[in-house]
Every structure is written in structure tokens, then in C-alpha cells.
Amino acid sequence: MDKVQRRKRSSAPHRIRSLPVDVRKELDERIAKREFKNYRELKVWLLQHGCQLATVTVKHHAVKLEARLEAVRLATAQARAVVEATGSDEGDINHALMRLVQQHLFTVLVELNGADLSEVNLAALARSVATLAHASVAQQKFAEEMRTHILAAQRTVADAEARGLTEVGVAQIKRVLMEITG
Numbered sequence: 603m604d605k606v607q608r609r610k611r612s613s614a615p616h617r618i619r620s621l622p623v624d625v626r627k628e629l630d631e632r633i634a635k636r637e638f639k640n641y642r643e644l645k646v647w648l649l650q651h652g653c654q655l656a657t658v659t660v661k662h663h664a665v666k667l668e669a670r671l672e673a674v675r676l677a678t679a680q681a682r683a684v685v686e687a688t689g690s691d692e693g694d695i696n697h698a699l700m701r702l703v704q705q706h707l708f709t710v711l712v713e714l715n716g717a718d719l720s721e722v723n724l725a726a727l728a729r730s731v732a733t734l735a736h737a738s739v740a741q742q743k744f745a746e747e748m749r750t751h752i753l754a755a756q757r758t759v760a761d762a763e764a765r766g767l768t769e770v771g772v773a774q775i776k777r778v779l780m781e782i783t784g
Contacts (some may be wrong), residue, residue, distance in 0.1 A: 618663045633664045677702045755779045
């Protein structure tokens with residue numbers, strides 16, 4: 603591949619990003635919903651909206667978008683599997699969601715490698731990573747505090763039971779504790 607071909611190929615994503623937002627959004631929706639017969643049809647549709655791109659550029663964008671959509675589908679399926687395996691606990695769902703976001707941010711960072719950083723909002727990306735890390739730490743801290751409270755409550759119930767608390771009383775306390783922690 604000569605220099606001219608490499609230059610054209612490397613600037614193809616830039617041309618897609620320079621499309622008007624509404625046109626690019628509709629293009630992505632058409633690709634996601636597979637509302638086209640072939641890439642030439644998409645090229646003609648873009649031309650009707652005042653955007654001239656090569657068929658190969660449209661195809662390249664569609665293939666990349668479809669790969670990203672497939673990755674999201676896979677990640678969603680994995681999150682569902684994690685939640686089903688661990689139960690439908692809200693904390694488990696949040697943890698699975700954070701793992702997915704972390705995976706997505708990692709993918710974004712990998713895709714940025716060698717990209718024109720002037721077109722990337724690094725501050726927003728850094729904030730996202732920091733917020734996610736903070737949320738993960740807060741969730742772990744909350745889970746640990748809950749475990750501590752549950753263990754303390756279990757000891758209290760066991761002590762009360764040892765002192766002669768009736769089975770009915772123990773069951774009532776356990777029911778209230780489950781409502782609080784569950």
C-alpha cells in the first residue's frame with residue numbers, strides 16, 4: 603500500500619466524524635437496524651443529504667460500528683449471565699454494570715492509541731474513569747459495611763436466642779433485618 607492509499611484510509615474515520623450530527627446519527631441507526639441493501643445504497647443516501655463519501659469509507663464505518671454493537675450485545679449477555687448466576691441483587695447488578703462501563707472505557711482508550719488527540723475530550727474521559735473508580739470504591743465500602751452490620755445483627759439474634767428468646771421472636775427479628783438489608 604503506498605502513502606496516498608494509507609493517507610486516504612487513515613482519514614476515512616475523520617470524514618465520518620465530520621458528518622452533520624443528525625446525518626451521522628441516522629446513518630448509525632440505519633446500520634444498526636440493517637436498513638440498507640448494500641454500502642452503495644448508504645453512499646447514495648448520504649449523497650442525498652449533501653455528504654459525499656466513498657463506498658469503502660461507508661463500508662469501513664459500518665463494519666466498525668457493527669463490531670462495536672456486537673461487543674455491546676456480548677457484554678450485555680455477560681452482565682445478564684453474571685446477574686443470573688449471583689441472583690438479582692441490586693448490588694450485583696450495579697457491580698456488573700460498572701464492570702461493563704470499565705470494559706467500554708478500556709476499549710475507548712485502546713482505540714485512542716495513535717488517534718488525533720485534539721479531537722478527543724480527554725478531560726471528560728478522565729472524569730469518567732475517576733467517577734467510575736470512586737463509585738467502585740464506594741460500592742465496595744458499602745458492601746463491607748453491610749456485611750459488618752449483618753454479622754453484628756446475626757450475633758445479636760444468636761445472643762437473644764441463647765438467653766431464651768422464643769422462635770417467634772427470632773423469626774420476627776430476622777424478618778425485620780432482612781427487610782432492612784435486603
